[in-house]
Amino acid sequence: MREPDRGLAGSAPPLSTASGQPVSVVHVTAEYYPYARIGGLAEAVRGAAAVVDVSNSPSFEDVAVMKFFKTSTHNLLIAEAAAGVRHHVALSVVGSGRLLRSGYLRAKFAQEKLIKESAIPYSIVQATQFFEFMPAIADAGTHGSAVRVPSVLIQPVAADDVAREVAKIATGAPLNGTVEIGGPEPFYLDGLIRRVLGARNDPREVIADSHVRYFGTELDERSLVAGDEADLGEIRFDDWLARATLPVADRNRQPAAAVTAPRERAQLGENEFRIGDVPPGSVLLVGDAAVFNVDGGFCATQARCTHRQGPLTEGSLDGSTVTCPLHGAQFNVWTGAVLRGPARDPLKTYAVTVEGDVGRIDVDASVTRGNESHPPSGSRCAPRLSP
DSSP: OOOOBSSSTTSSOOOBOTTSOBEEEEOOOTTTGGGOOHHHHHHHHTTOSEEEEOOOOSOOSHHHHHHHHHHHHHHHHHHHHHHTOOEEEEEEETTTTTOTTSHHHHHHHHHHHHHHHSSSOEEEEEEOOBGGGHHHHHHHTEETTEEEEOSOEEOOBOHHHHHHHHHHHHTSOOOSEEEEEEOSSOEEHHHHHHHHHHHTTOOOEEEEOTTOOBTTBOOOTTTBSOOTTOEEOSOOHHHHHHHOOOOOOOTTSOOSSSBOOOGGGGGSOTTEEEGGGSOTTOEEEETTEEEEEETTEEEEEESBOTTTOOBGGGSEEETTEEEOTTTOOEEETTTOOEEESSOOSOOEEEEEEEETTEEEEEEEEEEEOOSOOSOOSSSSSBOOOOO
């Protein structure tokens, strides 16, 4: 355990109530967990009007995590009662009461139960998963060289937004209830993990698997999404990713998704590409267009999703279907037709011609198609290459 912070993890200024009394932020770390006894906790919360508990277990193993949250929460509540603390604030997880097959979430639910049954007025802040936790989700779902995650929606939130929400609640009157906070927008989990790994040059393949468990529990499509009355953070994922410092994977390994054009591309004409840079099943960014190789046939669309401008070159290509990495919208790359929302407008498509080993995208002859889902009969896409 560390000495009480007068602010929340450096993301908020020192905290005090409206009357000027201090707020203690208690964080029991793995190093000091064995010594998180009532005496030490009482010293940590002495003089505080409110206490914020943002502790987390050093182990996610079922028995260990349950012991951690029950013991630390029980001892903390006793210490608070002795010190005259009048507001206990705990950070928890959206879904803790619904996803009880997860040992971690069972332990968080048990923690919440202890808080509600104590005599100390309380507020519980349930947050969706943090942006910062996405690499850990990928690691937990890794089997060999592939990451398998459920095909579900997730509404992640920036840790800074959660810090501000907790600070606001800790300095106010106890809710004696629970409030949720989630990110400003939902995503499909596989697309989000794919983007995070791509930012790290991580070559692991991401596979959406409806049968895989999420930290021990099965999910439905909206299990990881906050409720309709939840507060929403302000920081968008794109903005967070642009400034996040993520561990970078081995730079000598090649990404498994989009192909990056080599230096020779500078010698090509505008909107031209070398067909060897786009192997079957891949996509290449060429100017403002995305060129796809579907079974040896080349076609091109606008490079960004029509919903929220997600980069399609960072999405996944399955046959002739591209999935946007932001919110999971799907399009037919031959025709631009929308196959799955939330996008409503089709993509612009461009004619592609191939001469020798060079392909060219005719961006001046764009066409926005309707709901066709098969390759056009004309020459908008270059034909399949002969072996």
